[in-house]
Amino acid sequence: MFANVHLQEIILYDIVFVMVMKNKFKEFFKTKIELIIMAVFALLSVMAIQTSLFQKLDYRLYDSMLKITKEIEAHPNIVIVDVDDESLGRVGSWPWTRDILGNALIRMKEFGAKQAVFDIEYISPSSKGVNENLSDTVNKTFIDGEQAISSSISEFANGIEGGTVNAKNAHEHAENLISNEIDGILYEMQKEITSGFELDYDDFFARCVQFFGNTSLTVNMRHIAQKGDESEENYARTRFLFNNVTDEKNLIQKGNIYSVKEEASQELGFTPALHKILSRAQGLGFTNVIVDKDGIRRRIELLNFQDGKYVGQLSFAPLMKILDVQSMERTSNSIILQGLKNPNSDSRYNISIPLDKHGRMLINWLHESYVDSFRHVxxxxxxxxxxxxxxxxxxxxxxxxxxxxxxxxxxxxxxxxxxxxxxxxxxxxxxxxxxxxxxxxxxxxxxxxxxxxxxxxxxxxxxxxxxxxxxxxxxxxxxxxxxxxxxxxxxxxxxxxxxxxxxxxxxxxxxxEGSFCIIGNSATSSTDLGVTPFSKQYANLGLHANVINTILQKKFIREIDSLWGLAFCVVFIFLTMCITAKFSTGKKNFTRFLYVIVPVVLFYILMTQFNIYVPFVIIFAFSFLNYFAGIIVNFHAINSDKKFLQSTFSAYVAPAVVDEIIKNPETAQLGGNSKNITALFSDVKTFSGFTEAVNNAEGESKGAERLVSILNGYLGALSDAIMDCHGTIDKYVGDEIVSFFGAPVDDDENAFHACLAGIRMLQAEAKYNEENKDKLPINPHTGEPFYLNSRVGINTGNMVVGNMGTKKKLNYTIMGNNVNLASRLEGTNKVYNSWIMCSDSTWNAADNGANKGLLAARKFDFVRVVNIENPVQIHCILGLKDELPAKQIEAAEIFNEGIKWYLKGNDFPDTPKDPEDFKKAYQFFKNAKECFPQDMSSDVFMKRCSYFLKYGSGEKWDGVFTMKEK
Known part of the structure; x- marks a missing residue:
């Protein structure tokens, strides 16, 4: 009630203010209004672009347009080696001992694979295995050593026979044989024997890495807890980082810093793979990926600055070596790869990779799912x-x-x-x-x-x-x-x-054969999964494959800054205004439509045909607002509609009602329609006692102010709960809220939403009482804060709903016997010690269809309320099952079994009730009480059973309880 009054005052004040300001500035804006509006919108658009106000919407638009661009083809030499679910099922849970992928590398070398890139961070030593064949290991070590030495000596002897070793160089060859061959074999034999008690998987894997040849490992460019040896880190920097990059404006480092700030919880670092393994590799690349603010991966950094050199992205770094890139140059919006070698000839060429304003390349994703993209092994x-x-x-x-x-x-x-x-x-x-x-x-x-x-x-x-x-x-x-x-x-x-x-x-x-292999974990249990424009679950292995595929196919997506797109629209709209200045109103309205159409079509063509993307949401809003402003300036016929709305606003405050009136103005006429909807009444328990407690604490004059303040907050919380569940507030009568569901907007689930609203009201009430207990008066009977507690009555049926009153003052409300029944059910809660009471018609409609089984309730008997002759079966709504404790649900089920015995025979009222039914019902009610003592309705029915057993033997029984008061 109080909130309605304030809203009416605000609306009236706004309407008066707008009308006064319009008349005051009407003459000033008469000739230049459209240009001024465009300038204001342009300024607001620039601010929105700079603050990334609609960035997430731009992301969604980009994804939609990417899906309709011509699909990029997968390069035939890219292969993903998956540690997938089936691999884990067959080989064993992750992590595997490192000899497994070590042997896989040897096998891949035999197949003729050209490159192996590991998307697995080997930054810690693994546990060593137990050598169960120690004696065999020692014997084989000696045999292998003996054969290796014999082989080396044989080669030396063959050299003498062949003439490559002669008297002049024999000494040199002999020293080389001893120092480089025999000493090494003896060293490895000693190492093999001394370590023979254990299987060093890291050592084996490291040797396999070198055996394969072109193997690339990882470096993490974020600060992590694990700190490596400085000399080993320097080794990685010296050997693997690029020093052929030109970046005069230091744009790469600035972009790296921006990316780290976006991640918020991270900071720059340098953690390469374990030195034992890395020292056998041929490449190093960082694994860190870019995740946009909406959680989707669309772009990637290609280089990271590190101590005057540059680290390449995991797949980008080895690709640069394969293509034998001579140098790289970072410009303001691209990175130029210079001197790439054509694999089919000795000629060299350059590639310019477009970057976004923070230096990241947009990934041109394959349109398929992870499993369907690229070749997988x-x-x-x-x-x-x-x-x-x-x-x-x-x-x-x-x-x-x-x-x-x-x-x-x-x-x-x-x-x-x-x-x-x-x-x-x-x-x-x-x-x-x-x-x-x-x-x-x-x-x-x-x-x-x-x-x-x-x-x-x-x-x-x-x-x-x-x-x-x-x-x-x-x-x-x-x-x-x-x-x-x-x-x-x-x-x-x-x-x-x-x-x-x-x-x-x-x-x-x-x-x-001849493939570029990316190896890593893609199982569903892996944490290395992300979201792409095409898939909600996409392994990062596929991201690295898409990065190199974009570069190899040279199918880049170029992103143009929104400011350039906005500048184009400003110029286009200005020129259109100049050209159409003397057009008629009708022609102007038609040409103004070009404000929206031309940029939309142009940017659509740029993306779908040329892979040039312009973030468009703000630009579209700018164009549309200018179009809309032009329509308003050129048409004045809406004045009559505006007056109609102004006169109507004062009579309506519910947002849903206002929306319906705007859509269908005829609804503002007097009269109503009969609809099957649900009414909800709520009333505060012992409100008169609460009022008295407030007055006693504050006095009559200040007590009223405090009461209004408390009631506004309390009723506001309950009203929000009603409206959140699609309800319409009809009126406030003191501490009572009258509301309904299913009008003015149709709602097939109005009964369920009304029951849900009752649940949410009591939850909001509990929250309000807890948060405001220091503001509530003290209950003189308990010495505790006087908590506000409302009872709720709900009924579903045909009711008249519509505008009641006069043309000067309308009230959108409900009427009818079914409305009265909802009000009576609210009061019925007193008898049953319950809080949310609904009729059988409400329960049958709410516990139906998609909502079947969601609500928990206790089924009561039949009740005949005051002034309504026909009895109605009632139900006590407890809450949503998935929000209630298991004991409360169990107690309700036990109670409902008791009701069956309690009501048994009520359809034959002329037949005396079997006392055994009451005894069985009593036992169920007692069990329900013991299961969940907090629910007091079991006590009510236990007393009734006891009464009937004592005084009702032989009496007629119809299972109806008649209310004597409202």
Whole structure:
């Protein structure tokens, strides 16, 4: 009631103020109004652009336009090696021991993969494994060492025979043999034996990193708790950072600082991968990504400033080496890659990568989901291939123990030649170990320590493997010529193992040969997932793939600053005004529409056809407001409608009512319609006592002021709860709120929303009492704050709703018997010690459809309220089930079982009630009380059961309780 009065005064004051100001400045603005309006809108638009006011809307528009641009193609050489859900299921939970991906690198090298980029941060040492075959390790170490030394001496001897080693240089070659070869082999033997008690997965993985060759690892450019060794960090800076970048205005560092500020909780840092592993790698890149303020990843930094040099982004850094970029230049809105080498010729060329105003490249995403984009190789396939190879060797060993008695002596002897392959495989395995021993890392200049691996090493090793499996396949194929071989399962198993292995080998080789591989965790349990314009869950592995794909395909998206777009619109609108100055009103209105159409079409074409994006939301608002202002200036016919609205506003305060009147002015006429809606009445318990307590505390004069202040706040909180649930406030009658649901705006769920409003009202009431207990008077009976507590009555049915009153004063309200019933149900709460009471019609409508089962309620008996003859079944709304304690819901279910026995036979009132029904009902009510003592309605029905058992034997029973007062 009080809030309505204030709102009326504010509306009237605003209307009068607008009319006075309009008349005062009308003559001044008569000729230049449109230009002045445009200038004001332009100034406001500049301010909005500078403060990024509508940035999130711009992001949404950008995403929508990106989806209708021509899709970029996926580069055929980009492959993602996924540690996905299936890989975790087959290999084991993450993290894996590092030998697994180490072996995968060796396998990828064999397939001919050209680049391996790890999106896994190896910044901490891993736990070492237990070597269960220590004695075998020692024996194999000596054997491998002996063979390695013999091989080195043989090479020296071959040099003497071939003439490359002669008397003049023999001493030099001998010293080189001892210092670079034999000493290294002995050192590695000692290291292998002394560490033989444990399996050093980090060392193995590091050697595999060098074995593969073009491997890139990570550096985190944010400050994290873990601090590395300074000398190791300096190694990473010296060896891997770019020093061929020109940035005269220091724009890269400024952009880096801006990105860190956007993240708020982060600061710049430098944490590279573990030195043991990094010293074997060929590249380093940062993993940090840019997340826009709405949580979506659209752009990426390509370079980070670090101590006078620059770190490349995880996939960008190795790509620069692959393309052999000679230098990079950072300009105001791009980074120019100079001297890229054409892979198909010796010619070189430049690429200009457009950047946004903070120096980030917009990623031209593939339009598919993560799984459907690029080529994917699950990591478990590489792991399974290793297992398959191991199985082949086990099958070979099984042949030694096979029963060959069914074969001829000649065939049996031939089959036992399988032992030759075991020996050959052992030699190849030892060769692999010798090659890994040569992987000792790189110095700061990138030179392999003690020579490292040569192309000849790879050629010999992989040729030996190829020849081995070729001969083994021919051997297994020849089994078909052996009579009775199919009766020997060991031979069949070997043939099948070889067939499956070679098939999978060729498939994976075809997928990975010549590829740029990005390796990382993409499982759904991974935290390295993000949101893109095309997917709500997209692994960051795909982000790095999209970065290099954008660059390789040279399909860049250029973002133009909004200020340039705004400048274009200002010039365009000004020219249009000048050209149409003498047009008629009708033609002006038509041409003003171009204010909106031309920029929309132009910016749409720029994005969809040329990948040029202009943030458009503020520009569109500027254009539309100028169009709208032009319409207002050129048309004065709306004055009559304005007067109508001004006269009507004073009679309406509910926002929904006002909206309906604006949409349909005819609703302001006198009269009403019958609609099936829901009425809600609420009234404060013992309000007269509350008023008396306030007056006693403040006195009569100040007591009224304090009462109004408290009541305004309290009724305001309850009213907000009603309106939040789509309710309309009809009126305030003292401490009573009259409201309804389902009008003026239709609401098919009006019964449910009314019940929900009752729940939210009591929650708002509890919050108000807690927050304002120091302002409430003291209850003289309890000595505690006099808390305000309202009872709620709800009824659904046909009611007359509409404008009642006179043309001078209207009231949008409801009338009818169903309205009166809602009011009576509010008072019925007193009898049942309840707070929210609804009729059966309300309950049946609320507990229905999509809302079925959401509400918790206690079903009561039938009640005949004052002045309404027909009894109605009532329900006590407790709350939403998912917000109530389990015990309260359980108690309600027990209570409702009791009501069934309590009401049993009420449809045959002429038949005496069975006392056993009351006894059973009493026990259920008692159990409900014990389950949830706070609910007092069980006490009411327990007393009634006791009364009927004592005095009602043989009386008629209809289950109706008749109210004697309102």
């Amino acid at each position: 699950p990591a478990y396939l590489l792991y399974n291939l290793d297992l398959a190879e191991k199985l082949i060797i086990e099958n070979l060993a099984d042949i030694k123990n096979a029963d060959l008695s069914s074969l001829s002596e000649e065939d049996a002897e031939y089959i036992l030649n399988a032992m030759y392959f075991e020996d050959e495989y052992e030699k190849i395995s030892n060769s692999k170990k010798r090659l890994l021993l040569k992987c000792r890392g790189f110095d700061e200049e990138g030179n392999a320590i003690r020579g490292g691996l040569s192309e000849e090493d790879y050629e010999k090793y992989f040729s030996a493997r190829t020849e081995f499996f070729k001969n083994l396949k021919e051997f297994s194929d020849s089994f078909a010529t052996v009579q009775g071989f199919d009766q020997i399962p060991e031979l069949s198993e070997l043939s099948k193992s070889i067939e499956f292995y070679l098939r999978d080998f060729e498939i994976l080789k075809g997928s990975m």
